Amino acid sequence: MQVFKTAIKTVLRHPMYLIVYAGFLSMMGVFIASGLTFGGTNDSEFSPYETKFAVIDRDGSALSDGLAAYLREQGIEVPIEDSQMALQDAVAKGQSSYILIVPEGFGDAFVEAARTGDELPTLETVYSFYSTEGSLMDQMVNSYLGIAGAYAGIEGSASQGDIVQHAAEVMAESAETDSVEVGGTSSEAQRFVFFLQWGTYTLFASIIVCVGVMMTTLNRTDLRRRNLVSPLPSLSYGLQLAASSLLVMTAVWLWTICLGITVFHEAASMISGPGLALMVAASFVFATIPLSVGYLLGQLGVGEFASNALGNILGMVISFLGGAWISFDLLDPSVQMLAHFSPAYWYTGALQAAADMSAATPEAVIPILENMGVMLLFTAAIFAVALVAMKRHCLQAICFVCIQNMRKAKAGVVRLSMLMNQSLVALKRLFSLWMVKMYTLR
Secondary structure: OHHHHHHHHHHHOOHHHHHHHHHHHHHHHHHHHHHOOOOOOOOOOOOOOOEEEEEEEOOOOHHHHHHHHHHHHHEEEOOOOOOHHHHHHHHHOOOOOEEEEEOOOHHHHHHHHHHHOOOOOOOEEEEOOOOOHHHHHHHHHHHHHHHHHHHHHHOOOOOHHHHHHHHHHHHHOOOOOOOOOOOOOOOOHHHHHHHHHHHHHHHHHHHHHHHHHHHHHHOOHHHHHHHHOOOOOHHHHHHHHHHHHHHHHHHHHHHHHHHHHHHOHHHHHOOOHHHHHHHHHHHHHHHHHHHHHHHHHHHOOOOHHHHHHHHHHHHHHHHHHOOOOOOHHHOOHHHHHHHOOOHHHHHHHHHHHHHHOOOOOHHHHHHHHHHHHHHHHHHHHHHHHHHHHHHHHHHHHHHHHHHHHHHHHHHHHHHHHHHHHHHHHHHHHHHHHHHHHHHHHO
């Protein structure tokens, strides 16, 4: 198990990757999921947000009084002094989000312009651009004046009081609404679902970087050639490397799941037992995809810096297409079509279907298993490419070793031939000396 231990030590030599990608990103998901509002129960009543506003009425007409009365129904009026400095301070200090200034003679001029078809006079407004409250309040004022102008143009004999009454009646009308709960999951349970959706970024970034760094270190050219000529079987080497990669993936996955269940235990308890089990299983299946990507990057010889960059970029893109950043329904149709080629789309679908499942019926379980099967196809396809890359590297390393051995053998043959030549020369000299001695004796 020497290869297994070395691979794990390689990952542990880079603790910052686990702290930043697995720890920090997971905690960020906890904070975001805790701060989001997923709605309440059907018994809760909707209460609109009340904006702080102020009206500086320099006209005093029935139209300006009616407009001010309408705004009081929409927000909270705050008293402000009619001076330039006071108006600026009110917006800058947050005392009022919207200030409406009605100039003198506005009511008569507005009615006259509406009846003659001229351009309607405008009102002066002061509101901060850092918030949408003032902008929304200004849209309400424009809607009110639009209805009042249309009625004044149609009813030429209507007084300002009649115009104000008609505008108030029209603006009071509203459509009937009701709160509809999507699927079988409570709103609070969606908090746990969102955390797992956010986990696509955590899993992709942490697993790709950690496994990629481990594989890149062990696949260095000199180290790989030494392993090929070692007595360790290739099967044992591959199994130990796979076991170490699987252990890193499982550790990151367990951290994410345990953190989510611990922090959002109330949300998880609102999901049925089979549904929660399928959500955990879908999360494990999804984690195998960044595992295969990290394995592929290691076989391709991608460096540590490139693994960090690719892990972050792929994590953000995959999580975005899965609906972790923006609701999938709000995406452009072309982006939604592109998301079908992303594993996060099928992962999100499996999570939501499992969360909405109330009973483990075949009709509810089969679609979830189909989504998990698609994710496994992503894993198999990427892993197949990694195996091809590994085979190419092995062939290159074997060829290099063979060439080196052939060169050494060639050098040995050359040295052997030189020794044989030297031996022949020495034999010739000995034979010559022997012949000379024999001749001398005679």
